[in-house]
Amino acid sequence: MPTTPQGSVPPTDVSIDVHGLTKTYGSGRGARTVRALDGLDLTAAHGSVLGLLGPNGAGKSTTVKILATLSRPDAGTARVAGHDVVADPGAVRRAIGYVAQRPVTDPMATGRENLVLAGRLQGLRAREARSRADELLERFGVAHAADRLVKTWSGGMARKLDVAVGLVHRPQVLFLDEPTTGLDPEARAAMWAEIERMALGDGMTILLTTHYLDEADRLADQVVIVDAGRVVTAGTPDALKDELRGDGVTVELDDDAAASAAVPVAARVPGVVDVTADGRTLRARADAGATALPTLLTALDAAGLGVRAAGLSRPTLDDVYLRHTGRSLEAANRAAGTATGTAGDRAGAEATEVAA
Template identity: 60%
Template sequence: MNSETRTAPLSAVPDQAVGAAAVHAVDLVKTYRPKGRGKARPEGVRALDGLSISVEPGIVFGLLGPNGAGKSTTVKILTTLAAADSGSAAVAGFDVRREPDKVRRAIGVVAQKSGADPVATGRDNLVLQGRLYGMRGAELTRRVDALLERFDLADAAGRQVKTYSGGMLRRLDVAIGLVHRPQVLFLDEPTTGLDPEARTAMWEEIERLAGAEGLTILLTTHYLEEADKLATRLAIVDRGRVVVQGTPDELKGELRGDALAVELSADAADELPVIGALGSVDGVRDITLHGRRVAARADDGAAAVPAVLAALDRIGLGVAAVTVARPSLDDVYLRYAGRSFSAAESTSVLEGAGR
């Protein structure tokens, strides 16, 4: 890509869209180039391949995708921690490339890895964050006290952060991101590594932040249940692009009928006979095969099961298990990305390697 076309001007984005959106990104492209010689992929890794999103104020917007889909790279660009090769983006009405200082003052960021100082106390971490944003005196003290109470950290405020549990540390990270009262809060995989109880508590806090305070939250996650529960709207990301976006209910509602999952007794040598056999069953469609797992949609899943079993038996394939379920976000992902979420997770490039 030549230098003349690397950056699309913000003026390419309609003014009305930018003004109405808390976050607006158009055609973001980012390639990570390898350092040194002898790399397996000298052309680099394309982390973003034309990603576009628009986030309304006051909602939880989810970026859902497997590890390596490009979610963290998107957050880095939107929070001014990385520059896109091309495309444009605005956060809280400010261009991330031309007005990075204004963007940073308008946002809070909770990264995947905690930014808290482990040898400082919880209170000291919050006070330092406030001072970095120009807060002083009684105003800062009141804000820190309120956040410690809100996140159930008051009793641990004087302890070193290195003594905190995983759930306590994550709550502190969110509190740090809120000290200066940002307009937009970025939560990058906020519940990764938490136990079920701590994860549920974090979900409840995120819901309160969006509901009671009207804060705009951009949440990245690879947990289907988390996106379904928390996101007002979501964009499903695969290989650096948004493949579909809408509300969870809208996306699931587009899928007619039931999800049919069949686990074969052994791997099928060829997918074509399987697809052909099930395609002959009335009301069965959207058939895919990954190893032993066959996924399909059926107008009436329960009624289709006997015919599906008979069709597979005719081509010599045994069945270990069959499940029928209402549409889920996994089914939405399968439809638009062409592979199941679990299959995408197992084959993706780890985000920790750059995406």
């Protein structure tokens, strides 16, 4: 029996199985080429939630589009619900629901009309499509707005409708591409509850992409951290955090230069490891944070570096990300032009290439 990249899931229970996926955009004459995927591997067990976590530009949407048969890989293999995405795209499409990063519903139609149309497109009879629409409107808590144009709905309600559209034909595997990006905290919490309910109640396999660490931590059974088209690390959120020993140490200095100057000072403090500067914040790890922190603050003071704030934290997925990539996810998103935790990138440029 072949072993899977994550080692633990026997192939028969696997809903999504990806090996060596590679994709380069702009390989035509004169175009700047971008290697969006660079040998990506991932596996999702049947009925699990796989979180694909990474900054903007990491290759998350490219992965999802290939798995949803909307784009072709240059190399590598991908099977979804037992079907090869290149050899048997029709079978894959019947098995999946796909919720794109950008909204797909018609703002000038009502919620009910959108759902009935989606049902008809999926081959449901008119009556069946109407009753499935009713069921989904009820289930996502938007029945009260069913007959209003979607353009009058809140962002959170419209996003729920996107997900409902993806569920019309009761797929075995659901792809959710950044389901909560751009939503306010309340709407995000509501969407999280829906996703948890789908995962637990319906036995669906869900692949969720996100650049929110808390979202991956909360929803995913397995997290695959991606950066620049490659898997950085993978595992359960707890296992990933357990790999990190000790406490996270954060010290905010006066400015970026002070943080850079503080790095060698901190690195000499006994028990302090993995020291990096991120803007004016110094980050490190310490086996025993409560004893290392006072020593560190004394050393910084002796070096003439003014400290504005300091703190200790238990490991988070952000620490895991930092450990494996050398930068915080927030810094990576900033570098890609989007701050973590803020709205706005949902409408960002995202070309969809439809494979012939």
